[in-house]
Amino acid sequence: MAFEPKIAHLESEDAGKAAERYELVIIGGGPAGLTAAIYAGRARIATRVCTGILPGGQPNNTTEVDNFPGFPDGVDGGELARRFQSQAERFGAEIVPETVTGVDFSERPFTIQTDRNTCRAQTVIVATGAAYRRLGIPGEDKFYGRGVSSCATCDGFFYQDKQVVVIGGGDTAMNEALFLTKFAEKVTVIHRRSELRATKIFQERAFANPKIDFLWDSVVEEVLGDQTVTGVRVRNVKTGETSMVKTDGVFVYIGMEPKSSLFVDELELDDNGYIVSNQRQHTSVPGVFAAGDVQDPRYRQVVTAAGTGAIAALEAERYLGDHPGQ
Amino acid sequence: MSLLNAEIKEQVKQQLGDLVGPVRLVMFTQDFECQYCAETRQLVEEVAELSEQITAEIYDFVADEAKAKELGVDKIPAIAVLGEEDYGIRFYGIPSGYEFTSLLEAIQTAATGEPDLGEETLDALVKLSEPVHIQVFVTPTCPYCPQAVVLGHHMAVASPMVRADMVEAQEFPHLITKYQVMGVPRTVINESTHLEGAAPEPMVLEKLQAALAAGEEG
Numbered sequence: 022m023a024f025e026p027k028i029a030h031l032e033s034e035d036a037g038k039a040a041e042r043y044e045l046v047i048i049g050g051g052p053a054g055l056t057a058a059i060y061a062g063r064a065r066i067a068t069r070v071c072t073g074i075l076p077g078g079q080p081n082n083t084t085e086v087d088n089f090p091g092f093p094d095g096v097d098g099g100e101l102a103r104r105f106q107s108q109a110e111r112f113g114a115e116i117v118p119e120t121v122t123g124v125d126f127s128e129r130p131f132t133i134q135t136d137r138n139t140c141r142a143q144t145v146i147v148a149t150g151a152a153y154r155r156l157g158i159p160g161e162d163k164f165y166g167r168g169v170s171s172c173a174t175c176d177g178f179f180y181q182d183k184q185v186v187v188i189g190g191g192d193t194a195m196n197e198a199l200f201l202t203k204f205a206e207k208v209t210v211i212h213r214r215s216e217l218r219a220t221k222i223f224q225e226r227a228f229a230n231p232k233i234d235f236l237w238d239s240v241v242e243e244v245l246g247d248q249t250v251t252g253v254r255v256r257n258v259k260t261g262e263t264s265m266v267k268t269d270g271v272f273v274y275i276g277m278e279p280k281s282s283l284f285v286d287e288l289e290l291d292d293n294g295y296i297v298s299n300q301r302q303h304t305s306v307p308g309v310f311a312a313g314d315v316q317d318p319r320y321r322q323v324v325t326a327a328g329t330g331a332i333a334a335l336e337a338e339r340y341l342g343d344h345p346g347q
Numbered sequence: 348m349s350l351l352n353a354e355i356k357e358q359v360k361q362q363l364g365d366l367v368g369p370v371r372l373v374m375f376t377q378d379f380e381c382q383y384c385a386e387t388r389q390l391v392e393e394v395a396e397l398s399e400q401i402t403a404e405i406y407d408f409v410a411d412e413a414k415a416k417e418l419g420v421d422k423i424p425a426i427a428v429l430g431e432e433d434y435g436i437r438f439y440g441i442p443s444g445y446e447f448t449s450l451l452e453a454i455q456t457a458a459t460g461e462p463d464l465g466e467e468t469l470d471a472l473v474k475l476s477e478p479v480h481i482q483v484f485v486t487p488t489c490p491y492c493p494q495a496v497v498l499g500h501h502m503a504v505a506s507p508m509v510r511a512d513m514v515e516a517q518e519f520p521h522l523i524t525k526y527q528v529m530g531v532p533r534t535v536i537n538e539s540t541h542l543e544g545a546a547p548e549p550m551v552l553e554k555l556q557a558a559l560a561a562g563e564e565g
Binding site for chain 1: 350351355358359362386390441443444445447448451465486487488489490491492494516517523527528529530531533543544545547548549
């Protein structure tokens with residue numbers, strides 16, 4: 022491995038203390054939240070961003086982002102996350118690695134409780150993003166973090182010359198399957214349909230890779246093993262037949278789930294848990310806006326998250342102007 | 348050739364520009380240096396050049412056995428990050444990739460001697476009467492890992508009973524086997540208790556207390 026230092030901003034002098042009141046609190050430190058912070062900072066709005074434990078959001082989890090404009094050669098996900106944060110800091114947003122544990126949007130100012138502090142805000146932007154969906158099958162919890170993973174960049178190393186399965190058929194599944202071929206001797210993609218959903222360029226690369234093979238029309242029903250993962254039980258959805266696939270590790274990329282559980286009693290959510298927002302990123306509560314993956318079941322791109330973050334901040338600014346001194 | 352490029356050096360200078368106290372990076376290597384021993388030594392020396400408060404001390408793991416024992420260093424490459432006192436902050440393996448962040452954080456924490464932890468955690472750690480050994484296994488490409496490492500280091504600073512190691516898994520294959528590391532971060536507390544992922548502070552505290560309770564029963 023080459024020495025490649027990465028400097029993330031984990032902590033801030035502001036951690037541990039919070040002012041009583043902010044004009045805007047942004048919940049979430051991914052592309053949506055940090056873009057909102059850039060806009061809010063430039064508008065000189067008193068802003069606090071609660072990023073949770075990993076500032077930068079999902080780009081951190083990927084090796085290379087190839088479709089963010091302005092980076093013709095692609096950009097490392099972690100590096101992109103760091104740049105978002107530096108830019109937001111430059112315009113004065115107070116960015117803290119606190120995790121929000123509860124909110125009260127029933128009256129203004131809104132209350133935001135974190136693992137360290139409680140503060141109040143005239144406006145809020147919810148940009149909590151989405152998390153990898155779990156399979157919800159026997160064996161998954163038992164082996165999570167020790168044989169079952171959703172972070173190939175973190176854990177790929179442990180599968181040198183071993184066999185792994187990747188579950189899923191989208192962009193992330195293909196990207197990570199390709200990454201895992203650097204370590205594993207064989208990568209089996211298990212997908213519930215007979216064709217991939219992934220972008221064509223990912224499909225081309227995956228089909229061309231001799232280490233990757235595919236198990237179509239199949240779902241994984243159980244992760245098997247005693248001390249370590251030894252295999253998965255797979256059912257063919259067309260024939261109903263079940264079989265065992267031998268494997269040392271399971272990487273799960275079956276889509277995302279919005280991180281909206283804190284807002285169930287506060288904001289209108291759709292049937293899948295996404296926050297309902299209109300084209301101007303307003304939620305069901307005036308003064309509360311939503312941006313990024315937590316309100317986007319469709320596109321979920323870094324660039325669309327950033328776009329909705331910008332809109333949310335501009336709308337918050339307008340709202341503050343219309344409701345001064347609240 | 349320098350490990351840190353000009354841009355990174357500038358960032359480090361900025362981040363470490365206001366260190367309030369002296370920090371010693373006590374590094375252990377050996378005569379015939381392993382690849383990462385050499386790089387780790389070079390890294391420590393380069394970082395020390397970026398702040399007047401930081402000094403690098405290089406020891407030989409074999410020849411300076413007494414020093415290694417004094418600091419509880421049992422494998423190399425190793426860095427002990429010392430402030431006014433030895434808080435128990437250790438790095439085993441090179442702090443590369445995301446772990447470079449952990450090193451910078453450790454330097455800042457050692458300089459102040461003030462852990463950034465919640466009150467409940469501090470209260471619980473101050474009351475500890477038995478030794479706690481936290482080992483956080485990482486890979487340099489794991490974005491979640493520094494969170495777990497930094498939390499361990501803060502806990503070490505908060506209590507003289509706690510020592511906390513970053514362990515770069517790739518360089519210590521025997522420990523991967525011993526502790527059954529198949530994913531990172533993996534936090535091992537007092538050998539027997541483990542925790543997967545970058546867990547929030549209260550959860551790590553809970554595990555730490557569970558580890559001590561299990562130790563008493565055993």
